[in-house]
Amino acid sequence: MSVVVDQMTHMPIALLEDRSGEALDNWLIRNPQIQYITRDRGRCFTEAINRIIPDVTQICDRFHLIKNMTDTMMPEIEIHNRRIEAYLHEQQKTVLKYVSELATIISAGCITRKILAQKMGSKISGALIGRITSSLRKRYQQKRKEVKEHNESIENGSKIQRVSQNQIRKYILKGESDNPKLAEPYKSSPQIKELLSVCQNFRDMINENTYDKDIRKWIEKAKATRNMALTNFAYSIEKDWEAVQAAIDIPFSSGLLERTVNKIKAVKRQVQ
Template sequence: MAFSHLSSVVVDEVRADGGGVALTARTATPEAACPDCGTVSGRLHGGYRRRLADLSAAGRQVVIDLLVRRFLCPAAACGRRTFVEQVDGLTERFARRTPLLRRSLEKIALALAGRPGARLAAHLSIPTSANSLLRLVRRLPDKHIGAAPRVLGVDDFALKKGHVYGTIILDMESGERVDVLPDRTAETLTAWLRAHPGAEIVCRDRASAYAEAVRTACPDAIQVADRFLLWKNLCEAVEKCVATHRSCLADPTEDAPAEAAVEQEVSGRPDGMRVIRRRERHTAVHDLYDKGVPIQAISKALGLDRKTVRRDAHAATPEEASLGTGSRRYGQVHAYSPYLHRRWNEGCTDAARLHAEIVELGFTGSKRTVRRHLQEIRASGRPTPARPKALTVRTATWLITSHPDHLEENGTLKLKKLLSRCPELDAVAACVRSFAVMMTARRGGDLESWLSCAEDTGMKPLQSLARGLRQDFDAVTAGLTLEWNSGKVEGNVNRAKRIKRDGYGRAGFDLLRLRILLAG
């Protein structure tokens, strides 16, 4: 059973040496047919040995040393004088592999491409190179394409992201890959559809190029816009609407406790590191100054400026030394303390950003002044004051576009509060709910009324979406009514991307197309 393809030859010897197995064999048929004219001949002309690589056996590489014979063609009209016999299932013209090994390597190459396939082949004891595997794929016969499938799916995928795109064509009923086109232009798809007529339904995205190609080549075909992409477009429009009403996301009932906490923290804050260092410095200066050490010597010993030493030496307390030392601008920053403390409580602890904000309010001091003002809170070792958790744009969008049954009690409450304080977003949420019902219940006939409702909300993102859907009204209606969608095409697009990445930069279009169409 392991060597059934050798049943038509005589095996004279089997040798196992090193990591391989060598079989010596010869043919035993008395005659053979000419490959050109088909005349059977039994007249021998000579013979020679062929060395054929075969599938491995028991983890060992197998090589067949086969003696074949050359025959004379008896037909006078035949242009071939001699020919070499071929053994079915064992030899092919000019081949150095058995058909069984060739087919196995083709499967490996289609699944893994060059280098990964070569590594697997070496592990299976059928060593070959990456280039040899790619040549095997390129020699495979192209897929025959007759008439187009009744239900066709088309979508684009990136050959070079952002620059070059191709088109994959799929039979939606069987899931079989039909063809791959080198670009995504309307002209290319139009030419393909005209060369392969028969499509009655075409599933596509909302790209205008595909719509134009189908209208030109198959005017009677029903175009179906993908429901997932329609829902995705709606979610994007909702996110833009939420971003427009960002000010409504914060719950005003949560701000009062936070501001009260700020006031309590500011009034009762402990001494910061700056105050502690000032007191330590004053004590060190007085320890030396009271012993009669000159100010110059104290300055050198402590590494301080003479003016600083003189100020501390002449002051009885650290607080007295600090009086009158601040600049006029440092005094000005106290007028903005309530704003700074409120922003700190909201979670903004970046002095540069806070400086930019109070500059817009009229502050003329430097960033360093603001940084010094906030140093006591920053260096106190306490965590940042609690910040009220306001909804983000993405979270609010998710709450509006999620199925109500999928929301927890907390999420439902947040959504209810948000919609109660923002009538505009309440209208957007109503449009989302009606669209979801229309999509899941396949009520494409309600599209016109939904578009009017979306336009009446006054929200520009929804109005823009409605204009786009009106331009593709028939395809959108079919997508919301029929059972077909582009799910199978999207899955094959992901598969094509994986195959492209496996090419390690060697995936030219010809090779990529064969692997997409022929790989299992």
């Protein structure tokens, strides 16, 4: 469903049966007097507004813009909790038919090629098992070494800090962190430093903390980084650049709408 809230009175004025359909279209048709609409980046709303009242000024919600940017860049900064697929090459992926069974055996404590071949029987040859678990076994040895070093550091009174998602988000937005795992790449990697600088510039623009407020300049700067994640985000912003620019230039936002939605959901949960 969809809820419509008046920016001036902060009061809900309509509750629609859909997000993209006849109810939304009819409501927009009946209200051609609207001059400003704040919204998230959902294509359903954008397309309906462009089709029915194209002259209205659309304003992207600033919270969602910054959240979209940080969500896009999270995999670029993420340095923990990698899935096992990250260590498999194309040849290893040919045995995914038996990967669950093989993983169960490995999780039980079997890691050597000989024992794995015995457990899998004739399903996979010993040579193939050797190839598909080569990276894993090396990684296993590396992890054992890291665990040993970690235990020794605890004994010496030193603890290794784990990197949380909140720390990474703060790192993306501010370019600084008390966690050495994040602070070190910023100092040693010009690429990371450039990416974070562009991300911080975006946040400053959205929060009106900079004199340069032309989103089109930022889009070109983001594309120039040649980072796939940031470039894709820049292209998505470019498709909706007028609404994003309006979010920078006009003080309206969807904050009061989000509060209204939360109230409605709370009432719904109580009824259920």
